[in-house]
Amino acid sequence: MADPADTQDPPYEDEVELDEPRLRAIREAIEARDRTQLDDLLEPMHGADIADLLEQITEAERATLLELWSGHVDGEILSELEESLREEILDALPAEDVAEAVRELDTDDVVDLIENLEDTDQADAILGALDEIDRAAVEQALTYPEYSAGRLMQREVVMVPSFWTVGQAIDHMRHAESLPEQFYHVILTDPRMRPVGHVTLGKILSSPRETPLSEIEEESFRTFEVTEPEAEVAYAFNQYHLISAPVVDHNDRLLGVITIDDAIRILDEEAGEDILRLAGVDSEEAISNRTFDVVRRRFPWLAVNLVTAILASMVISQFENVIAEVVALAVLMPIVASMGGNAGTQSLTVAVRALATRDLTGANVWRVIRREVVAGGINGLAFAVIMGIVGVVWFGTPMLGLVIAVAMVINLVVAGLAGVGIPVVLQKAGIDPALASGAFVTTVTDVVGFFAFLGLAAVWLL
Amino acid sequence: MADPADTQDPPYEDEVELDEPRLRAIREAIEARDRTQLDDLLEPMHGADIADLLEQITEAERATLLELWSGHVDGEILSELEESLREEILDALPAEDVAEAVRELDTDDVVDLIENLEDTDQADAILGALDEIDRAAVEQALTYPEYSAGRLMQREVVMVPSFWTVGQAIDHMRHAESLPEQFYHVILTDPRMRPVGHVTLGKILSSPRETPLSEIEEESFRTFEVTEPEAEVAYAFNQYHLISAPVVDHNDRLLGVITIDDAIRILDEEAGEDILRLAGVDSEEAISNRTFDVVRRRFPWLAVNLVTAILASMVISQFENVIAEVVALAVLMPIVASMGGNAGTQSLTVAVRALATRDLTGANVWRVIRREVVAGGINGLAFAVIMGIVGVVWFGTPMLGLVIAVAMVINLVVAGLAGVGIPVVLQKAGIDPALASGAFVTTVTDVVGFFAFLGLAAVWLL
Known part of the structure; x- marks a missing residue:
């Protein structure tokens, strides 16, 4: 029971x-x-x-x-x-x-x-x-x-001389006038107020009173300069599983401490920013914004997109006579551009994310580009076969099937190349790849897609 | 000096x-x-x-x-x-x-x-x-x-009876055979091993030995059921700034503890997944994957996109006779579809992100939809004016300018509606909106864009 x-x-x-x-x-x-x-x-x-x-x-x-x-x-x-x-x-x-x-x-x-x-x-x-x-x-x-470490840190710290014992540290904390709301380490300082290490509260609580703090300090210890960008701080907290870390001035003197809750806030904000920026939305947009704010924040990206769309249209207009003769081309051409745009966005997103997590570096960039190009080529071939058949069946013109198939392979290879290459180049140039890559990549795939498809059609069909 | x-x-x-x-x-x-x-x-x-x-x-x-x-x-x-x-x-x-x-x-x-x-x-x-x-x-x-709390928790916990004092807890920890590598709270349990509260190590260190632990326990205390999804756990850690929390079985008995580093890992993974899924990339793709893995992981989304692109082409093919008569339509039609696709993706991304952070709920969903539709209409009007002028200047046909202008307004309004409505409906249906919304939204904006533009042209230009 x-x-x-x-x-x-x-x-x-x-x-x-x-x-x-x-x-x-x-x-x-x-x-x-x-x-x-x-x-x-x-x-x-x-x-x-x-x-x-x-x-x-x-x-x-x-x-x-x-x-x-x-x-x-x-x-x-x-x-x-x-x-x-x-x-x-x-x-x-x-x-x-x-x-x-x-x-x-x-x-x-x-x-x-x-x-x-x-x-x-x-x-x-x-x-x-x-x-x-x-x-x-x-x-x-x-x-x-x-956006520097100095803005993130709190001034309230618990620090003791590095030669103290566990007992001295506990007595100090029991008699302290005020302690931070939350703290996870006792920071050890030298006579110049420079942090030399830190001890977790768990270690202090589980060690005899006479234990010197220097004997139980953490093996791994990191400090941040007060002017260090908050993104670097957040990256380090995430990468090295930090829970709190001291902030120092340019003479290495202790100024304050950054705790994990601040780092999480930054990591969270950055992930949100990347998602929004990749879609061309102002990264400060919030769901409670008023309509007019939304209009204003969305407009610039749509304007950029309009320019790139007009560019693509100008490519099409070069082939007006071809389209006039074979109207089926107008029906099929968006497929090539759309597939290229999607494949490019896939490569681009993987690359932007890998740059943000620092998994894409000088050591593997060429391998990743080669991989994306080859993958684009293979998927291009697969969809070329499918679309070639669709083209023949739908319009009964084998040559049309061949045109769309070849254009598809070309555009998916270019999509793989542009999808990785453009964000990498932007990052090198100091531009946020999440913000600007999308416009470039889809411009490339639109222009190449329309040009390859209509150009091949002009040569092979007329 | x-x-x-x-x-x-x-x-x-x-x-x-x-x-x-x-x-x-x-x-x-x-x-x-x-x-x-x-x-x-x-x-x-x-x-x-x-x-x-x-x-x-x-x-x-x-x-x-x-x-x-x-x-x-x-x-x-x-x-x-x-x-x-x-x-x-x-x-x-x-x-x-x-x-x-x-x-x-x-x-x-x-x-x-x-x-x-x-x-x-x-x-x-x-x-x-x-x-x-x-x-x-x-x-x-x-x-x-x-993906449940039980997989995330560690069994190593520090727990003491809730009637103990600070001194008893410290002595217990000093003599414990083994303590967790990292811990941040001492968990208070009742005689049935059910957690009733917890005390931060900082509070223990700063209180006199005779203080009862129940006097210094945290005001806010949360436990997780062992079967709770890890996403819920990670959300709670982020939302309530938890640093560690006990995991209990269905009788509320203490089983283990989840710490902040586990929660950060999940938050980080989820943000990455959302970014990748929005672009139609398998969320488990890694930058070190081999080429063949990449091909296999990208193919399904491209296949979905091919189907939607063919759908859009079928809309165009209904108007072949119109295009044959006015080839300028073939030149301009991708602009309307592209602007709709981009505006839809903006709305969609904002909505998916807001759903993930639980900022978009039953309380504001209608307001957000109305806002997106109105914002789409206003931006649509702005771009309608611009494109109307471009249409007239480029092709010298005022009616063509009007056609593209009206189609633009229609498509951007629809983009706002679909961009929020589709992810909300998918979420209600239990489908991850990050994964599936993109295909639906761009299908809608492509189909509506081509249909509105070519349909209006058929009525007004022929």
Whole structure:
């Protein structure tokens, strides 16, 4: 017989997630202006989910929620909100709420909160709410370049002299006036305040008090220069499985520490940026943007595409007389261009991703290009046979089948070459390959596709 | 005067990164079969970088490196290798090296290592190298569904009764026979071994010995069911900034713990998968795959695209007589289709990304669709004006300008609608929108683009 206690609820209360039924219930409570219901629904929710909720409802619903809800927008919710909404929410909050929310945050989160505020009054109000030491730390951080390690780090660190023992370190932490909200290492420094190593808290907890810290420090230790780009920092955290790492000035003196949560945020942002950029969308676009923002953010890429499409049309117009004679060419020509465009996009995406993860380097670039070209040729041959048959069956002209088959092979080989070659060349030139490759590659495959198909037709069919 | 000590090297030695010069030097050392040089170059490198190196060089270079190098492939390097290379490397290593490497790993890393090995002899050899307890843990983990929390967790946990004090917990850890390689929380359990909360190591270190652990436990506490999908786990780690979380069975008993490094690996894999799938590339494709693998992995998507391209051609063929009369239509028609395809891909990518980050939900889906349709209409109007003028100037036929302008507006509106609507519907149907949306959206924009343009031309120009 099953033990009845086994089927009891777990002894703790989990925070609830923001699922569709809860979302609907919250919107109904807002609609009904039911304050009690709203409070009950929001009470067990995590700040990150409340931020998501605020992003998903309408502006009117947000205003009602903020008016009715007896809870308050705390530092965590503010940090989690996407930038386009922060100013709206900050405007809606009483000054004392903002001050209280901001004081809960570590300095790196305050920096993240205010660095992109367009409203300088709001930024000043936030800075004014901080105590003197934190304000100085935030103002100092803002002097470092955007997207640098200095903007990511928090000033709150736990450091001890490298010659101390486990017992000394524990006593120091027990008597410290304030410790960071979260920390994972005790940093060992030399007399010049330069970090020389670090010890995990687990090692400290499992070692006798008299153990010298230098005996149990981690074998692998990395520091970051304060001006190092955040992308490099995030890459290193991911590559070397770091959990926290010290940031130093150009004299190697300890300035602060970057923790894994900051690195994850950057990794997440970068993955999202690459996906959007590959499709020609401004990487800062958010789902809560207004229509006009969307129009403005999409327009440039469509304009680029228009130019490339016109280029392709100009190729076609060179062959107007051929098309006039064999109208079937107009029917079939988009197939060659489309297959080339898709094959090129496949190669391009693999290459852009491999460049981002640093798997495509000088050591294998020629091998990868050769592989893509050969793969393009083989798939080209396969589809050439298929399309050759389709061409013959559909239009009853064997020569037409041959034209489309040969054009297909040519275009898929070119697609493989351009798909890898273009992003690699752009990266060498210091241009983000995710951003610009797509336009180049499809221009190449369109132009080559139409030219090969119509050109061969002109020679062989007329 | 500057303090001369300030310009000294930092007092620790950083591990070196695998940059292009080092990569070249290593390949030269392999080529020259210079064992000493090779050892010197590899010695300061992190295991993750050595794994990357092995992925980037040729098979022949790998064989020479493994033969010459006096270091050995350790557990970390094996874990970091991409799957397609693991079997090759495992085959090349002496059995005792494999055994030693595997014994260094936590159980979750062993599971990751062997779960996809096709060579069962290799898997058996690895299992055989483990001690009895670890082998039982790995075999148990392999009974959980693929891509579930049970496969991600490590069995090594630090847990204490929830009524203990800080001092008791520290003494327990000091005397524990073995502790996990990395851990961040002490898990509090009830007498039934059910986790009821957890305490960060930082809180334990900064509290007096007599403090009850229940007084300093974290406010926010989450557990995962062992069968929960790894994608849900990774989402929660990212959303709620978790650093480690217990895994429980269906009776809420503690089974193991998932740590942030596992979650990052999943997040990273998923972002990569979405990028590749959107371009119609098999998400398991790796840059070190052989040509034939690449051909096989790319073919299916190109085949789907061929079918959709033929569909579009069949639309065109309905208007052969119109094209025969006005050949300019053949020149201009790809522009309308191409602009629609690009606008659709923009909307689609934004929608797929927002679905993945759970920013697109029932609360805002209609607003987002309306926004995309209106944005498509506005951009459509802008490009309609431009293309109308181009049409008139290029071909001198005002009516042709009007045809292309109206077709452009129609296709960009449809692109916005299809771009959001199709991934949302696919997601509802349980199909990965990243995988399948692209084909549907471009089919719609091709068909609508050609039909609107040629259809209007047939009505207005003939």
